[in-house]
Amino acid sequence: MDKADIVHPHRPRVVIIGGGFAGINAAKALRDVPVSVLVADRRNYHLFQPLLYQVATAVLSPADIASPIRSILKDQANAEVRLAELTDIDLARHEVRFNNGSAHYDYLILATGATHSYFGKDDWESIAPGLKTIDDALEIRRRILLAFEEAEFEADEETRRGDLTFVVVGGGPTGVELAGALMEIAARTIPHDFRYIDTTTARVILVEAADRLLQAMPEEMSRRAEQELTEMGVEVRLNSLVTGMEDGAVYIGEERLATANVIWAAGVQGSPAARLLKSDLDRAGRVMVRPDLSVSGHPEIFVVGDLAHAVDSVTGAPVPGVAPAAKQMGEFVADVIRREIVGEITPPTRPAFAYHDKGTMATIGRFKAVAAVGKRKFTGTFAWLLWSLIHIFFLVGFRRRVFVMFSWIWHYASFHKGARLITGEPRMKIKSPRNSEE
Amino acid sequence: MDKADIVHPHRPRVVIIGGGFAGINAAKALRDVPVSVLVADRRNYHLFQPLLYQVATAVLSPADIASPIRSILKDQANAEVRLAELTDIDLARHEVRFNNGSAHYDYLILATGATHSYFGKDDWESIAPGLKTIDDALEIRRRILLAFEEAEFEADEETRRGDLTFVVVGGGPTGVELAGALMEIAARTIPHDFRYIDTTTARVILVEAADRLLQAMPEEMSRRAEQELTEMGVEVRLNSLVTGMEDGAVYIGEERLATANVIWAAGVQGSPAARLLKSDLDRAGRVMVRPDLSVSGHPEIFVVGDLAHAVDSVTGAPVPGVAPAAKQMGEFVADVIRREIVGEITPPTRPAFAYHDKGTMATIGRFKAVAAVGKRKFTGTFAWLLWSLIHIFFLVGFRRRVFVMFSWIWHYASFHKGARLITGEPRMKIKSPRNSEE
Known part of the structure; x- marks a missing residue:
């Protein structure tokens, strides 16, 4: 176990559950903080979710929009990564349980996200x-x-x-x-x-x-x-x-x-991990967090990203469930932890989270998109180019950027779909026969 | 059904089962022959199998080495493609049965390949x-x-x-x-x-x-x-x-x-479809074909590619189960069919298949490969470059060539693996707990 001392056993332990935008950005923002970080996720990859629909529609391959969490954090000496599924939280003992072990925490950051809601059906x-x-x-x-x-x-x-x-x-x-x-x-x-x-x-x-x-x-x-x-x-x-x-x-x-x-x-449904906190949830199953994004009665536990029902401390509006908000929440919490560890603040004097909305956009089709950036609104080809550039820019990893850009150029120039493969177990329904001689 | 007359109902019907190297190349070689071609495969893609190990080892993505069979044949007016699994062959009525229908054939080309053999285990x-x-x-x-x-x-x-x-x-x-x-x-x-x-x-x-x-x-x-x-x-x-x-x-x-x-x-095992022919199989379950690659007693049925146990008519040696041999068999059979349809030959006067070995190669690692081309032998970096160029060249589709080339450059220059994602149903074994605090 020569390498084990890379992760400092005597530093405060920050456990982050979930390697999405909120979790990964919290981990990265803790890079130079004297803590020992554990990122646990039941999948081995961080996903650039805004482009997931392009995998579903055969434009991109999975590897174009996903990176192993280990790769993202491999040069961060104070972080380790564990492929594990959260099964329980012992709030009194400050311990998380996984399907394959357990870990003590001094700070816990829950960032397990949300899924769609079928409204009870x-x-x-x-x-x-x-x-x-x-x-x-x-x-x-x-x-x-x-x-x-x-x-x-x-x-x-x-x-x-x-x-x-x-x-x-x-x-x-x-x-x-x-x-x-x-x-x-x-x-x-x-x-x-x-x-x-x-x-x-x-x-x-x-x-x-x-x-x-x-x-x-x-x-x-x-x-x-x-x-x-x-x-x-x-x-x-x-x-x-x-x-x-x-x-x-x-x-x-x-x-x-x-x-x-x-x-x-449609709909939003907080991940089941929320219930392990035994704290107040909203109707969508998201955790009602305090202004500092911590859980009521547990200043050592934060909830960030789509799993948090957070209120913007400046506008009073709910923080939207979008990637930039998740990223900002992760970074905010990392900063709170840093300042507490160096003694700059204490839980009662923590700041309140405010969301900086840099704009929203959606693409509709070839050279068609809509974007709202501050008070400025864009549509058509310009909005589409803006959308493409921003999404390319925020993709993790140089290789992916080049690949995705090339895929799009190829796709939009030729209307060829790049990844039109039917994989996975064949689950074809047996149809009523239709003789192909007809 | 406006489009149905694209596929000519009164032309002789060639049914090809399997869209691998043998089947696809048979279909393509029939492009200008006055027949109606049906390619049926239980998967929707043609696979560049020689690079499959690079998907298994996370260098390439599936879409880099596979193309939908429909795309490959979309401009071939006399060919149609069907996603279907062969379930039976009615040798007397010249009819193939699928899980989702049936089709009459005048010529049948069986190209369902082989898999590994576990030698009975x-x-x-x-x-x-x-x-x-x-x-x-x-x-x-x-x-x-x-x-x-x-x-x-x-x-x-x-x-x-x-x-x-x-x-x-x-x-x-x-x-x-x-x-x-x-x-x-x-x-x-x-x-x-x-x-x-x-x-x-x-x-x-x-x-x-x-x-x-x-x-x-x-x-x-x-x-x-x-x-x-x-x-x-x-x-x-x-x-x-x-x-x-x-x-x-x-x-x-x-x-x-x-x-x-x-x-x-290890091992070779002919696909189960071989048994539907009720003809002689070798110990590996491959069909013992005649010199013209037809099945004994059925001049209208050919077996090509890895499923055929064929003998080179020039050397007398068994034809190896490699991609170039499959391609050549497919093209050979298409040519036999063409010549018969125009009345140039009849089954008794068909030519015998001969394999043109253009060389064999295998890659071992970064800048390491071995290649034998005729009497010339290459090793090391030169063999590796030769291997890379040939594999890139024979990949289907321009986009894939560029992507694969770029993936390799990135991979071999940086040692980054491109597609290191664990997807599919998580089937993690629950391990004996090991506290990560240890």
């Missing part, structure tokens, strides 16, 4: 998968590509229409981006790949419960996004609720819509 | 996965990366040694390439990622039953490959038989070797 998940992990993205990619394959040799007209109908539930950035990308696949990328079906007749329906898309953005941007999607051929349904789901169909309000492809991008 | 497969598909490669990548993760927090010394011991069974090109790549990962790529284990102490053992590696190559090359691997730290065991396997250990002759990681790259 958890059985919908198998019909309408969400998009939070690489495995989710590969499953959605598999389903999308299989849908066209099945339509090609489907004899029954209604079933074929269902195979070629894609319903995206939720009009936030993920829903908007997925709907636009699906329409592009059907209308531009693959028509020449098929002999019997006309993929340009595929329907993409974007369902949103509220009266506009992209509610985190100014209303003007919402209307613009709706208009662009509609022009591309996406059917945007506002003020629409999904009321039921069954194999092969979804109910929107009273209407039954035959579809073999539903993707869920 | 099929229960070894779950312990020692083989490497034939992308899903295999992702599973092996997952296991390799998990092995280091588990070693990092393993308290038991013997179990940890097992986690860090990699056994590759089979000294052909795949085995040699895997062993070399594994050694490079452990010795160069990841040492700095870990705090508690010294990954450079990992053992890689390559087991071969014969008295030399790479038996398809000249003996001089075999010795050179052995020497290079040994210098890198790989333990090469010739004349060694795997005699048993259990969870956590493999038996080589009498010796029990504790290892959590066994990869199988």
Whole structure:
């Protein structure tokens, strides 16, 4: 165990659960602080989630948008990484339990994120998968590509229409981006790949419960996004609720819509780890944190990122569940810990977190995006270029940046999809035979 | 069904089962022949198998070495593609049955390939996965990366040694390439990622039953490959038989070797589809084909690629199971069909297949390879450059060539692995707890 003394056993121990934007940035910000950091995650990679929909729609490969957490932190001498799943927190003994061990903490930073919410209808998940992990993205990619394959040799007209109908539930950035990308696949990328079906007749329906898309953005941007999607051929349904789901169909309000492809991008549900804190949660299962992002009664425990229900100390508004906010929360907490360790502050004199909103954006399709930066609003090609540059810039690692840039140039110039592979266990439904001689 | 007449219903129907090197090249060679071609495969992609080990060892992503079969054939007007699994062949009615339909054939080309053989010990497969598909490669990548993760927090010394011991069974090109790549990962790529284990102490053992590696190559090359691997730290065991396997250990002759990681790259086993022909098979389950690659008694059925036990009509030697031979067989059969359709030949006057060996090569590690081209032999950096250029050149699609080239430059210049992600269902074993405070 020669290397063990790299991680200082006598320094205060900061345990970070979760290697997303909040957790990784907390760890990095503790680089020069005299603590010993443990980052535990049940996956070995940090994911650039804003581009996950591009894996689901076969533009990018998983490795383009994910990096092993170990690689990210390998040069940080005071940090170690553990592939482990949190199973319990002993609040009294300051100890976390994993599926494969345990660890003491002096500070605990919980950053396990959130997933989509099926609003109590958890059985919908198998019909309408969400998009939070690489495995989710590969499953959605598999389903999308299989849908066209099945339509090609489907004899029954209604079933074929269902195979070629894609319903995206939720009009936030993920829903908007997925709907636009699906329409592009059907209308531009693959028509020449098929002999019997006309993929340009595929329907993409974007369902949103509220009266506009992209509610985190100014209303003007919402209307613009709706208009662009509609022009591309996406059917945007506002003020629409999904009321039921069954194999092969979804109910929107009273209407039954035959579809073999539903993707869920609605709601927010805090990760189950929140319950281990035995603290107050909001209705979405997120932890109600104090202004310093700590948990009530436990100044040594912080919750950051999407799992935190935090209030901006300046505006009084809820902090949005977006990557920049997660990053800022992680860095804020690291700074609180640093200042406490050097004796600059104590828990009662900690500062309050304020979110610096640098803007929001969403891409809609080829050369189409909307962006709001401060009071300035951008649409069309310029917004798309801005979106591309910012996303490339924030990707982890030089190689990924170059690869993603090259993939996009190739993709947008040629309409070729880069990663159109159906992998994973084949789970093809056996269809009613249709003799290919017909 | 506007598009249906693209595929001509009154032309002779050629059904090709399998989209590997043999099947795809047969289909492409039929481009200008007045036939209607159907390519059926249970996967939607053509795989560049010679680079599959680089997906297993996290250098490349699946999309770098695979292309949808539809994309490859989309501009070939007389070809259609079907995602379907062959379930039966009605030899009398000239009809193939799929899991999702059926099709009549005038000519049938069976190109479903081969997999590794466990020599009757099929229960070894779950312990020692083989490497034939992308899903295999992702599973092996997952296991390799998990092995280091588990070693990092393993308290038991013997179990940890097992986690860090990699056994590759089979000294052909795949085995040699895997062993070399594994050694490079452990010795160069990841040492700095870990705090508690010294990954450079990992053992890689390559087991071969014969008295030399790479038996398809000249003996001089075999010795050179052995020497290079040994210098890198790989333990090469010739004349060694795997005699048993259990969870956590493999038996080589009498010796029990504790290892959590066994990869199988030995033996050849024809795909089960061969049995549907009710024709003569060799001991490896491959179809004994006639000199024209047709099946005895069925001039309308050809078997090509790894599934064929074919004899070179010039040398009398068995045709090797390599990509160039599969390609040549596919093209040969397409030409026979063309000449028969135009009335140039009849089954009794068909030519006999001869294999043109343009050389064999295997890569061992960074700037290390062996190649035999005719009577010329190359080793070291020059052979490696030759290997790289040829593999890049034969990759399908411009984008992939550029990506793979860039990945290699990045990888070999920096020793960074590009795709070191553990995806798929987490199947971590629960280990005996080891408190990370120790």
